[in-house]
Amino acid sequence: MTDHVQQTTPARKPSRLARWRQSDLWWSFTHKPSAIIGAVILTFLIVTAFSAPLIAPQNPFDPAQLELWNSELPPIWEADGQWPYVLGTDTQGRDMLSAILYGSRISILIGVASVVLSLAVGLSLGLVAGYFGRFIDNFLMRIGDVLLSIPTILIAILVSAVARQMLPPELRDVGSAAVLVLAITLSAWVQYARTVRAQTIVERGKEYVQAARLLKTPARRIMLKHILPNTLTPILVAATLNFGMAILTEATLSFLGIGMPPSQPSLGTLIRLGNQFLFSGVWWVVLFPVVQLCLLVVSVNLLGDWLRDALNPKLR
Amino acid sequence: MIVFLIKRLANAVLVMLAVALLAFLIFRFAGDPVELMANEQMSQADRIELREKLGLNDSFLTQFGRFVGNAAQGDFGISYRNGQDVMKLIAERFPATMELALVATVLSLLIGIPLGVITAIHRGRWYSEGLQFISIIGVSLPSFVVGILLILVFAVTLGLVPAFGRGDVVQLGWWSTGLLTPSGRASLLLPSLALALYQITLVMRLVRAEMMEVLRSDFVKFARARGVPRWRIYFRHALRNCLMPVVTMTAMNFGSLIAFALITETVFQWPGMGMLFIQAVTFLDMPVMAGYLCIVSFIFVTLNTLVDIAYAVIDPRLRDATR
Numbered sequence: 342m343t344d345h346v347q348q349t350t351p352a353r354k355p356s357r358l359a360r361w362r363q364s365d366l367w368w369s370f371t372h373k374p375s376a377i378i379g380a381v382i383l384t385f386l387i388v389t390a391f392s393a394p395l396i397a398p399q400n401p402f403d404p405a406q407l408e409l410w411n412s413e414l415p416p417i418w419e420a421d422g423q424w425p426y427v428l429g430t431d432t433q434g435r436d437m438l439s440a441i442l443y444g445s446r447i448s449i450l451i452g453v454a455s456v457v458l459s460l461a462v463g464l465s466l467g468l469v470a471g472y473f474g475r476f477i478d479n480f481l482m483r484i485g486d487v488l489l490s491i492p493t494i495l496i497a498i499l500v501s502a503v504a505r506q507m508l509p510p511e512l513r514d515v516g517s518a519a520v521l522v523l524a525i526t527l528s529a530w531v532q533y534a535r536t537v538r539a540q541t542i543v544e545r546g547k548e549y550v551q552a553a554r555l556l557k558t559p560a561r562r563i564m565l566k567h568i569l570p571n572t573l574t575p576i577l578v579a580a581t582l583n584f585g586m587a588i589l590t591e592a593t594l595s596f597l598g599i600g601m602p603p604s605q606p607s608l609g610t611l612i613r614l615g616n617q618f619l620f621s622g623v624w625w626v627v628l629f630p631v632v633q634l635c636l637l638v639v640s641v642n643l644l645g646d647w648l649r650d651a652l653n654p655k656l657r
Numbered sequence: 658m659i660v661f662l663i664k665r666l667a668n669a670v671l672v673m674l675a676v677a678l679l680a681f682l683i684f685r686f687a688g689d690p691v692e693l694m695a696n697e698q699m700s701q702a703d704r705i706e707l708r709e710k711l712g713l714n715d716s717f718l719t720q721f722g723r724f725v726g727n728a729a730q731g732d733f734g735i736s737y738r739n740g741q742d743v744m745k746l747i748a749e750r751f752p753a754t755m756e757l758a759l760v761a762t763v764l765s766l767l768i769g770i771p772l773g774v775i776t777a778i779h780r781g782r783w784y785s786e787g788l789q790f791i792s793i794i795g796v797s798l799p800s801f802v803v804g805i806l807l808i809l810v811f812a813v814t815l816g817l818v819p820a821f822g823r824g825d826v827v828q829l830g831w832w833s834t835g836l837l838t839p840s841g842r843a844s845l846l847l848p849s850l851a852l853a854l855y856q857i858t859l860v861m862r863l864v865r866a867e868m869m870e871v872l873r874s875d876f877v878k879f880a881r882a883r884g885v886p887r888w889r890i891y892f893r894h895a896l897r898n899c900l901m902p903v904v905t906m907t908a909m910n911f912g913s914l915i916a917f918a919l920i921t922e923t924v925f926q927w928p929g930m931g932m933l934f935i936q937a938v939t940f941l942d943m944p945v946m947a948g949y950l951c952i953v954s955f956i957f958v959t960l961n962t963l964v965d966i967a968y969a970v971i972d973p974r975l976r977d978a979t980r
Contacts, residue, residue, distance in 0.1 A: 375790075486668075487675040490961065491954050492916030499950065502938045503683055589799045596801050597923060597935055616805060616924075620813060620820075628809065631802050638797045646793065 369651040379643030386637055390445035397439035402604070416625050429625040432618060437625060440611055441633050447607040448637065451518055452588040455525035456580055459587075462526060463533025464576070468564045470534065471541025482538070485531040493528040497590050500524035501599045514602045521600055525587050532579060540572035578649045585641035592634055608634045661969055669962040674725065676954040680947035681724045684734075685713075690943070733948035738940050743948040747930050752832045753823060754929030757921070758914045760849040762907060765856035770896070770903070772857070773864025777872065778891060788861070795858035800917055804851040804924035811847060819844045821926035848925040852918055856910060860903060867899035908964050912957030 361367055370376050389396065416429040416437075428437040470478040488496060501524040508516045544550060545568070553563050594600035595609025596616075603610060608630050615627030684690070691708050699707075712720060727733070733743035776785040812820030824840030826833045835841025871877060872895055880890050919931025926932070930949060937945035 483671075483675075487672055487679075490672045490958050491676060491679075491950070492913045492957065494920070495916050495950060495953065498919075498935075498938060499679075499683065499946070502941070502946070506941055585797065589797075593799055593801060593920060596799075597920070598939060612802070612805065619805070619808060624809060624813070627805060631805060635794075635798060635802065638799070639794055642793060642797045 366651055370647065373647050373651075375643045376647035379640040379647070382636055382640040383644065386445060386633075386640065387449060390442055390449055393439070393442035393446055397436070397442045399436040399439040401435045401440040401443055401606075428629050431614070431626045432623070437629050440606060441608070441630055444606050444608045444611050444630065445633060445637065447518070447601060447605060448588055448591060448609070448634070451521055451525075451591045451601075451607065452584050454518075455522045455529065455587040455591075456584050458522055459526040459529040459583070460533060460576070460580060463530035464537055464569065464572075466530070467534035467537030467572075468541055468569060471538035472545060472560065472564050472568065474542075478538070481534065485534060488528070488531050494590070494593065496528040497524045497594060498597070498599060500527050501594050505599065514604055517601055518605070521591055521594060524594065525590050528590070529583055529587065532583070533576060536575050536579060537569075537572050540575070541568055544568045544571050574652050578645065578652055581641065581645040581648050585638045585645060588634075588638055588641070608637075658969070662966065665962055665965055665969075669958050672958050673951075673955060676958075677725050677728055677951060678721065680728075680950045681721050683950070684724070684943045684947040685720065728948075728951055733951070734944040736937075736942055736945050738937070738942045738945075743944045746933060746945065747948055747952060748831065750928060750930040750933050752834065753927060754915060754918050754922070754931060756834060756836065756845070757849055757852060757918055757927060757929060758911065760845055761853035761856065761914060761918075762911060764849055764853040765860050766903070766907065768853070769857045769860025770864050773861040773899075774868055774891060774896060776861065777865045777868035780869070789865075792858040792861055795854055798854070800851060800855060800920050801924050803854050804848070804921055807847045807851050808924070818846050820847065823928055848921050848927050851924070852914065852921045855917075856907075856914065859906065859910070863903055863906060864896075864899055867902060868895060871895045871898045905964055905968075908960055912953070912960050915956060916953050 370380075394400070428441070430436055431440070466481050470481040501520055504520045504523060505513055505517065508520070541564075550563060550567060553567055558567075591600060591607060592609030592612070595607050596613045598613060601607040601610045603614060606614065611630040612627055612634070615623075615630060618626055690711060690713065691704055708714060712723060715723075731744045733747075735741060736743055736746060772788060776788050779785045808820045811817050819840070822844055823835050824842075824844035825838040826835045826841055827837045835845055868891075877890060877895055880894055885894075916931075918927075918929060919934055921927065922929045922931040923935050930952075933945060934949040936942070937949070
């Protein structure tokens with residue numbers, strides 16, 4: 342009998358996937374069409390962007406593949422369209438579809454990197470401020486107040502412009518992605534830090550934390566192992582919505598000419614380049630990157646909207 | 658009340674000092690001011706003299722103190738690029754940006770409030786749900802994309818309105834306005850709409866949420882029972898109770914509207930201070946950058962402080978809460 346139980350318990354214990362399929366989160370996902378649409382679009386965009394070297398008809402960074410006589414070709418459904426330039430070419434003969442796929446990859450990578458970095462900064466500073474309180478809390482939150490009293494886009498522009506100036510000239514093109522991540526992080530971490538700090542102050546007073554302190558658990562361990570997991574739900578929502586914001590900020594900076602250089606164009610850079618030809622009838626060089634950027638951000642925001650509602654205990 | 662007032666003002670001053678510090682750091686340490694000002698023919702002796710004249714050899718605190726003192730009097734030095742007084746440059750461009758932001762605010766209220774009311778009363782109808790969905794897209798679209806799309810449709814394809822510039826302007830003292838000429842008004846249309854779109858969606862969502870709450874309250878039920886006409890209930894009684902948060906948000910957001918105007922101004926080649934700032938950024942014209950940062954932050958902080966104080970005057974509970 343005991344043997345029998347021991348044999349069947351592992352089999353009966355649901356796998357991770359099965360548990361996920363039974364969770365409230367999955368249920369709310371399957372019952373919200375906009376979330377499904379968002380997830381499908383986002384997955385498609387990410388997969389196509391990261392398989393760009395495999396599926397793109399052209400490597401837009403390789404000057405040898407650009408032919409000037411193929412420049413300003415309209416999309417394939419127009420009269421002068423040519424295979425394989427499905428979405429047409431720009432003024433230098435660059436295939437728009439390839440440029441957009443590679444550009445999305447840059448945009449997504451910068452977005453992910455800035456969210457990860459601002460999470461790391463915001464979570465650790467928020468935990469420290471909330472857990473230790475007093476001087477360090479006051480100090481960090483004052484800095485946050487100041488950053489919040491300057492419009493975020495201004496912070497990002499200033500950091501990006503000044504940091505670029507500090508870089509030696511030969512590093513400016515290579516370093517622009519890192520500068521952008523830094524600029525977006527500096528304008529975004531405050532929100533995480535505030536959320537985590539508020540939650541940490543609540544959790545700090547609870548019995549399990551007091552018990553851990555009595556057991557002389559190191560402060561770092563209490564913060565990371567005990568308090569942090571209890572603050573993650575609102576952070577997850579904020580991180581999703583901020584991913585969309587980060588992509589937008591990057592696109593805006595690149596559009597203003599202080600982001601990614603034309604040699605490594607992100608979606609924002611492509612829009613900036615295309616915008617110069619707005620009045621010469623070459624509408625496809627600006628419209629397609631715009632559409633791609635909107636699809637990207639809208640799908641992220643649809644997911645964020647769903648997460649916010651699904652994880653909000655008040656709405657359950 | 659006086660304690661609250663002093664505390665709130667002290668806080669605002671502190672924030673402004675921090676902003677000034679940031680502006681000063683940018684001006685002083687992002688590149689050497691002497692190298693940026695000097696031209697090739699300048700001799701080493703001239704450079705040293707310029708360094709002394711600018712007071713760059715003084716201690717950090719003295720320099721910062723002088724910077725704050727000058728900034729408080731509206732003196733941000735002279736532009737590296739064309740040698741003009743920074744304050745004068747910004748003052749010339751100020752009316753253009755203000756006009757853009759003010760018209761955008763008016764548009765956002767004129768369009769956002771009715772849409773919010775409609776989606777609240779006709780909840781569940783196809784057009785309300787459609788507007789709700791469009792508002793998510795409106796929040797997701799970056800403002801430069803909105804600008805480009807507007808230009809593409811209304812200026813390039815349809816050719817209805819001009820796509821860039823400010824049209825003819827009329828000088829009223831130091832204020833230049835485009836509102837008095839037909840071409841000025843036509844040029845204002847697209848940029849203000851592009852700037853307002855985000856704000857329209859915010860106002861619409863806020864009014865909708867507030868309306869749905871008010872419509873459930875007892876006084877609305879009573880008015881219905883008394884047989885007051887529906888439109889009168891909606892627009893006279895219910896809407897009035899929704900307007901307070903809308904006014905707050907409009908006032909609070911006006912500062913960021915001015916900041917975000919720099920993107921709209923770049924797209925539409927609108928000669929406001931935002932475009933001045935972006936040009937300064939590309940040319941690393943530090944005094945102009947520092948001046949713009951201080952002025953926009955000043956507007957931002959002043960509005961937020963005024964809204965806070967106004968709230969405390971209206972609602973005494975807030976005074977005690979912050980003490």
